[in-house]
Amino acid sequence: MNSTENQKPQPQKPTNQPNKFSQWLKTSITARMMMVGALILVLLIPLSYVNILISERSYRQKDVVNEINQKWGNEVLIYGPIIKLPYKSYSETSTFNEKTKTYLKETKTLINYAYIFPEKLHVDAAVKSKTMYLGNFESAVFTSDMALTGRYHPINLEGKGIKNEDIIWEKSSILFKTSNLKGIKNEMAIVINDKSYAFETSYNENSSLNNLDELETAFLNEDLLKGDFNFNMNVTYDGSKQIQVIPVGKTTTMEMTSNWADPGFIGNYSPDDETRSITKDGFKVDWKVLAINRAFSQQYLNQVPSLSQFAFGTKFVVLVDEYQKSERSAKYGFLVIGLTFLIFFLIQTMSKIHIHAFQYLMIGLALIMFYTLLVSISEHSNFLKAYLIAGVSVILLITLYSKSMLKNFKFSALIGLSLTALYAFIYVIIQLENYALLVGSVGLFLILAIVMFVSRKIDWNNG
Structure with missing residues (x-):
């Protein structure tokens, strides 16, 4: 009997099939919303450590102030x-x-x-x-x-x-x-x-x-x-x-x-x-x-x-020292991360550009770095200068990163302008005393109105 006739057919290697979970994340709006929500919750962990850092530096300031006062009177x-x-x-x-x-x-x-x-x-x-x-x-x-x-x-x-x-x-x-x-x-x-x-x-x-x-x-x-x-x-x-x-x-x-x-x-x-x-x-x-x-x-x-x-x-x-301002600024960290991710989510949904979870994570960590920069720089300078340096650094970093990620100058410019407006809005609220709640409420209402207007044509039933 011919040896070739006795040979069993070799199993063929499967061709590369797209991962179903990855494909679901790309095509399903619900899946992307769940992913973005989960990342925001994960980023609350390092954000809480930033608040702890600010509190520790504030307590350190109180100790030093007491030391100065004990020596002087x-x-x-x-x-x-x-x-x-x-x-x-x-x-x-x-x-x-x-x-x-x-x-x-x-x-x-x-x-x-x-x-x-x-x-x-x-x-x-x-x-x-x-x-x-x-x-x-x-x-x-x-x-x-x-x-x-x-x-x-x-x-x-x-x-x-x-x-x-x-x-x-x-x-x-x-x-x-x-x-x-x-x-x-x-x-x-x-x-x-x-x-x-x-x-x-x-x-x-x-x-x-x-x-x-x-x-x-x-x-x-x-x-x-x-x-x-x-x-x-x-x-x-x-x-x-x-x-x-x-x-x-x-x-x-x-x-x-x-x-x-x-x-x-x-x-x-x-x-x-x-x-x-x-x-x-x-x-x-x-x-x-x-x-x-x-x-x-x-x-x-x-x-x-x-x-x-x-x-x-x-x-x-x-009346309001640098650490109090930094602490008040960090309280808006969840809002900054959430609104920034919402902008990227809307761009991704409307333009069909895929944004990986790792890229969302890097953007979120850059936003958290704003607060560590703010605290560290404000210890050596006034709060306004520290806020400007930290804000400009983070906005440029995220804008350039989004340019390479989205391959679109229009979208990256939109993100840069949105972050600038958001940080400016938070700075105004921090400076206000009697009208902080009023200005904050009006600002959030306007942001909600803009999001509703932009997202009105999205087909939410698709996935």
Whole structure:
């Protein structure tokens, strides 16, 4: 038998058939939509890491700002001056004597203190602010020259049930409570009727009230408190963040001037609108607080009350720093990725140009790189310059990549213009405060209208 006749037929190699899944992705609109949606969800993972990075750098900035402030001086809160006046009180006890079958009465004399606030208090604060840097981070610090003047009326505690003969006039003193004790740059003294009384640090169980340190003078002249008297004192602070005053005067006024262009007025009372002046070179404002405006009295027994909730003043901080802007920008990352992918999806659907999943992924990663560039560059420059550099870099990269991918200058130019408009729109929203929601809502409505108009002729039933 012929050997050729005994040979079995060899199986033929299959010809290359198109992959069904790949073909489905190319031809089915539903499949492409599912692929784009899945890629957007995947890209949320690196986008979340970008938000973590921004938060970490923001916390690092806060640590550095606190370090700067600790070295220069912390926030300033002044509480005083306050007269500290000792007086006698009496405690009577009865003891039963078994032998005489009578009660023996014993009277003990106790020393307590009354604290009296002034009738008038005026604070004149001249604040020179500047920005201090440590590495790439900055903090607003200031030097404040504060002059306190005021007046006391004769002291009378009979309304508190204390007789004049029980008051120990010769051991009265002046208290002054303040935060940022180490920021004081001058020897402190209060001048009363042309006589100066120096302050010294003092401590008792109440001296840490609201983290305030206590200063106290030596004993005052015995006859001083029995008549009207004026006082004045000066204190110079190196501080940061804010200056606040507790309105201890029955009538308290404060005038503050500074070269800081963006003040924030804080606390329980607002400055006078008629005299308020804020320009790019600084501000000048006045406050006036009457006794009827606050819920505390002028005299207290036994201890000085906590009154920090009634403080008012000015905040010296950068209102919106670079990390806050970067964080707000990153919140729109999902919108940027989604709209960019939507543009490519519409181009792919309308022009029948195939775009691979890997190409979508590269475009998405380029969009995420915008935020890392923004954060890193803004640490060495201002936010606008960083935003421009990062935006132009990413737009050029994606435009050139789409030119090589789509083989069409018209489509790549459309993508470049769309990204430019989108980044410009987000920058405007970031800069706005009161109208951010309104502008954002109107902008998204217009984007939705454009997408609906462009996609109206697409046959969505095909796949």
